[in-house]
Amino acid sequence: MKQRTLWSAALVMGLALTAGCGSAAGPGGESGGSAGKLVVWDWKSGDAKAAGYVAKAKADFAKKHPGVTVEFVAQPFDQYYTLLGTAIQAGKGPDVLLFNGGGKIRDRADALAPLDSYLTEDRQRLAGWDAFAKDGKTYAAPVTLQGHPLYYNKALYEQAGVAAPAKTWDDFVKNCGVITQKTGAKCFAVGNKEGYGIQFFLSAMGSAVLTPQEYDDWIAGKRDWSSADVKRIFELWKQANDAGLNNEGANSTAMFNDAFALFQSAKTADVIGLMSDVGHWKDFAEFLPADKVGVMPAPVVNPAATPSLPYDGGIGYAVAKWSKDPKLAADLVRSLTSHDALAAFYADSGAIASDTTIDVSASGPAAKTIVSELKSGKPALHVALSSKTTDLMGRLSQELLSGSVTVDQVVRQLADSEKTG
Template sequence: MKQHTLWSVALIAGLTLAGCGSAAPTGTAPSSGGSKTKLVVWDWKSGDKKAASYIEKAKADFAKKHPDVTVEFVAQPFDQYYTLLGGAIQSGKGPDVMMFNGGGQIRDRVDALLPLDQYVAEDRQRLAGWEAFTKDGKTYAAPVTLQGHPIYYNKTLYTKAGLDPEKPPATWDELMADCAAIKKAGAKCFALGNKEGIGPQFWLSGLGSGILTPKEYDDWIAGERDWTSPDVKQVFKLWKEVNDKGYNNDGANSTAMFNDAFSVFDAGKAAHIIGLMSDVGHWKDFGEFLGDKVGVMQAPLVTAGAQPSLPYDGGIGYAVAKWAKDPKSAADLVRSLTSTEALNAFYSNAGAIASDTTIDVSQAPPAVGTIVSKLKSGKPALHVALSSKTLDLMGRLSQKILSGSASVDEAVKQLAASDRAG
């Protein structure tokens, strides 16, 4: 009997140990993996075919500098990315190098990141878009692409409506007159997808430089946002006006920006879209459908004294985690990922407007030339300065404005309160 009890104890103990034993090595292997050190990179780009040559070039560049360090890229699905990253940050363990969107997404998480200023000093001049990865004077990531909101237009529809495709409207009144002509010709003036509530972010940034005065614009970026200004209210008034006049595609609140609204523009059903510069919804995507009939215009002038400019920031960039065991080589990997050669590959294969200002774009379609020529005078996009909470609220309020269940005044009041609290 005693024998039996002991037996079962021994059996269970044995099994438990065996259970632990089999689990333990796999758990510890990556950290102790041989004599070579290993860097783990998380992003959502490396799995993309269009980015393959970019990653390859960056890897090769890094291997030249650090032959003893292996690099593993882990491509995460973008819609889960920040959820997964949040888990890694909470546990204080995870990738050494990780990709971030500029603006709120990285600024909310700088506690987990290593300031890179001492490592990237040499790249300062060559790359553009650092501000989006900077908080309190410290830089936390190096920009890979630039992201911004040019206004694209369909030259074929302009011709069809009897307008000059080489002379896009320069003022709001001209734009409204053109929209009326385009509507008469049987197309919509704007392709808008606001299912996710992203529409007003594009709207605010795409048109903001023509609505806010230069001082208001700079103050907004600097954090001194005056929500009581009539110009700020004007942004949302025009959002409503365009919809009320029937210039947007139908059912904007149930059309996804990614990628149904882009498809509306691709299909030639709408004449304008406030698009992107990199990733998707950019000149190269549209060009596949519309050929060289894709034009880029600058924000129409709404307020006298405003100076329309191209709104853009660092789009995506690579950062180094605070817990990285070898921060020096991790930072070097970030530098390889932003080397001219690698970024050139990214630009030519994926159509991204890369952060490297030395890349030659003279062979590219005219739309690229227009965008790149405006980079110098460009300013940070307005919506990037807002917290993710305020942007989320803005999404819902913009849907309410479109459906008529909230007034512009009310929306601006709520946004002001959210912005002050955040």
């Protein structure tokens, strides 16, 4: 997300108009599905850190299909799903598309070709499939694993005389007070301008609050928004802000990349970050010594809870239903998730790839800790929600921090949102 291919407003409008007339074309008027050519839309291929990954994937595909041209069209992330919606409405566009796992792809599954019959050989090697599945069918192959580790700055902890991360929430809050008093750093770096902060908090803290059964029920779609434990998560969200644990102006701070910059510059001691190629262990190690970037379990709130690393498939490539050769397009997806390509993505960007056979032993301690926790990890709570519900949750989380709604009002509206689809 750091580097984006920027289009002028005129070009974006032109794409929308063209798609509305029956051709979802990319820059230069190229649309997918032509003989001997595949077109890919994503927001990663224009990133310098993904150059090696794309090159490896293209080389792998070229060995199998030397006569087929592959064109990557890097779209701006902040407009990606709008542009994609225009293509879906027109029923024409690229052959292969990049998606975030969860609601973003599930809400658009009707426009995609199921990949289950094409990718059977990759099932064991790759993790994160569930984030790209709906109603028993898989619509994309995972490229990365996306999760929400709780990172901490070991240097600030040491400066404050805090020997190790707290194991309980109450002790965590006490430690935050000590760290702020002795270093001047706030506890949490929170960016909730776009409503992302509550998503990170829900998933990072959820396993420390919900019982294992409540957690599994949530992922399975049997969510009780009125339960005391679910409400407790939102109470903690408000408590942390009211107690001064967060940076000033959390609701006006962008997650990408202002909140992460606060942690990188040692203005906060902790941040709920990512496992992908931004806001993650390698990104932080560019500003902090790698051995000072720590990863801690979520501090326990409910003694009956079992904290675990929340993660799912992060991003994955799918095949559009309108592709003239879905088998060929699916073979390109296989190349985009080949071992060598994903190993290059991990090496260059630091993203935790979906390929569980990649060796991370030479990485910093934070990466090794994250990978060691994958086996016991569970899907992230917010990824199980629809886009409609997460959007509403973002708005309500801002109102909760500002004091204009209560926790009871928040969970009631979220429950109603799920009932109405």
